[in-house]
Amino acid sequence: MNVSHLALEDNHTITQRILDEVRDILLESLTADLITELVDRDMDAMEQATQHLLRLVGGRLMATLVEVSVLRHVGPPPNCAQCNRPMRLVDRRRERKMHGLVGDFAYSRPYFHCRACGDGLAPDDERFGVGALSYTPALSRVAAAQAVDVPFERAARKLSETLGADFCEADVYRAVESLGAVAETEIQAEMATPAAPPPAPDGDTLVMGMDGTTSHIEGAWHEVKVGVVGTLGPETKRDPTTDRELFAVKNPMYCAAANTEADAFMPRFLWLARQAGQGHPALRRVVFINDGGPWIWTRASQLDQEGVERIEILDYFHVTEHVWRVAGAFFGPQSLDAHAWVRPVLENLLDHGPEPLLQALNALRPRTKDQKDELRKATGYFSDHREHMRYPQYMDMKLPIASGIVEATCRSVVCQRTKGAGMRWSRMGAQAVLNLRCFYLSSHDRWRNFFDHRPLRNAPRVALIRRDAQDAA
Ligand SMILES: [Zn+2]
Structure with missing residues (x-):
């Protein structure tokens, strides 16, 4: 016309x-x-x-x-x-x-x-609101929603199947790469200077944790760090393994950084916590739950906020693993004697906290070098974490004692998308996908907010980032 x-x-x-x-x-x-x-x-x-x-x-x-x-x-x-x-x-x-x-x-x-x-x-x-891409904003968004879940080639096939036209892997990759780069720029800017005060949290308690896993980035296996922050309670649920009532986690939000040092990761984690309401005066309590990674514990105090109680919890299942390792060294792995020693130790840990465990370790008399080493490691580990093992208190407060939410974050945010057979990533390519995947998994609002302000407009004019992420399978 x-x-x-x-x-x-x-x-x-x-x-x-x-x-x-x-x-x-x-x-x-x-x-x-x-x-x-x-x-x-x-x-x-x-x-x-x-x-x-x-x-x-x-x-x-x-x-x-x-x-x-x-x-x-x-x-x-x-x-x-x-x-x-x-x-x-x-x-x-x-x-x-x-x-x-x-x-x-x-x-x-x-x-x-x-x-x-x-x-x-x-x-x-x-x-x-269009950038340099050949995809419209709406198509880019739909392509990204596919590619945060499955490899680019499969995302292109899903688009072709759904929309009844041909879409190619390279274009889907370009859309994700551009959008993910815009997301990274926005996150970096917000990390440096928050644009607005933190929103009110959904409840008075936040639960959060960090962890690391690996992906194949720029020719080698590198660590990818993840963070999760959610609201804890006031709704409760019944824990199927312990049959006790505990607060349910609501609205988890995620962040991830490819190939990043702990100090460089912290601003991103603090940015995420802020999105969930950290820093808002309505917040009363922060529950920080993790496994034993030392880089995590030494940085927890960065979350301090006046008038907010910080409770740090060491994942109970990591504790049991350490206890079993000691028992194996002293009584033989999986032996009856090992079981006989471990059972009361763990029961006491849940009923009375860390002191009986430290006493039980103290009562052991090492005879071999292996026993001496295990005992020294365990004593050091449990002494360091004594204040993170107040399990009876946590259970009375209906707090979680297992870091399932953090481990699930590693799996769902990182492993399921970046560790498929033969997947090789550039750092920017991995970060682009991780950013969008974090938005997508965090909540519908997070994803929608990102796309509502026309991110393609700010996408790099030409593909600045070399296409060297390949994902087979
Ligand atoms: Zn000019």
Whole structure:
């Protein structure tokens, strides 16, 4: 359709024109011959033909809406973002092709150029919230929602299956890479200078933890650190293993960083905690639950907030593993004597806290070097964590004593997506996927908030990041 005159028409006329055009497309495509052919075929053929038709209609509708919008927003030449000089109109109608969620289409818009620094700009693209990608924002979002779950090649196949058109792995990868890079820029900016005060937490208690796992990044296995923060209670649930009542975790939120040192990870974790309400005056208590990783415990105090109680809990199952290792060294692994020693030690730990355990260790008399080493390690570990093993108190307070939420975070955020057979990542590629996956798994709001402010607009203009993440399988 020639839309140039539509810019001046009223909305009613435009609507009528668009409806006319849809009718024309249907009349053009849905010929008597096609209908004759389809009615003799099965429902799959009918539906695929209908989907194809709807994509044609969708693409034409998008093209019309976009072109009318372009014509209605003619403005003066913009100033160059690099050098701030006025830019020159070089093309009144530069064409751009898009792959969209509802169909493919092309549109034309004015294109400006900066003579001084060579920069080019189409202000309408900025207004539409599109970046350099060939995917529309809606298609990028849907592609990303697939690719946070499955390898890029499979995400492309799922898109093709669902939308009834061809989508390729490279384009899906580019969409994720760009969006993930924008997410990283936003996270870094928020880490440095929070834009707003922390939101009110969903309850008065937050539960949080950190851990590390690995992924194959830039040619070797590197640590990926994860963090999780959720609200604890006031709803309770029954723990199936201990049959006791404890507070349920609500609205967990996640963050992850590929190949990062502990000190570099902490600002990201603090940023996450802040998103969940850390720093808000309504917060009363922070429960920090973890396994024994020393880098985690030494940094817990960074979460301190005035008037907020911080309770640190050592994962009970890591404790039992250590107790069993000592028993194995002294009484033989899995021996009856080992069982006889371990059972009361663990029962006392749950009923009376860490002191009976430390006394039981104290009463052991090592005879071999192996026993001496195990005892020294265990005594050191349990003495360091004495104040993190007040299990009777935690259970009275209905707090969790196992770090299941943290371990589940490692698995669900990192391992399930980045550790498939043959997966190799660049650091930026891994970080891009991890950022989006964290948003996606955190909550629908987190994901929607990110996409609501048109992230593609800020995506790198050209693919800055080399495509060297490959995921097979
Ligand atoms: Zn310039």
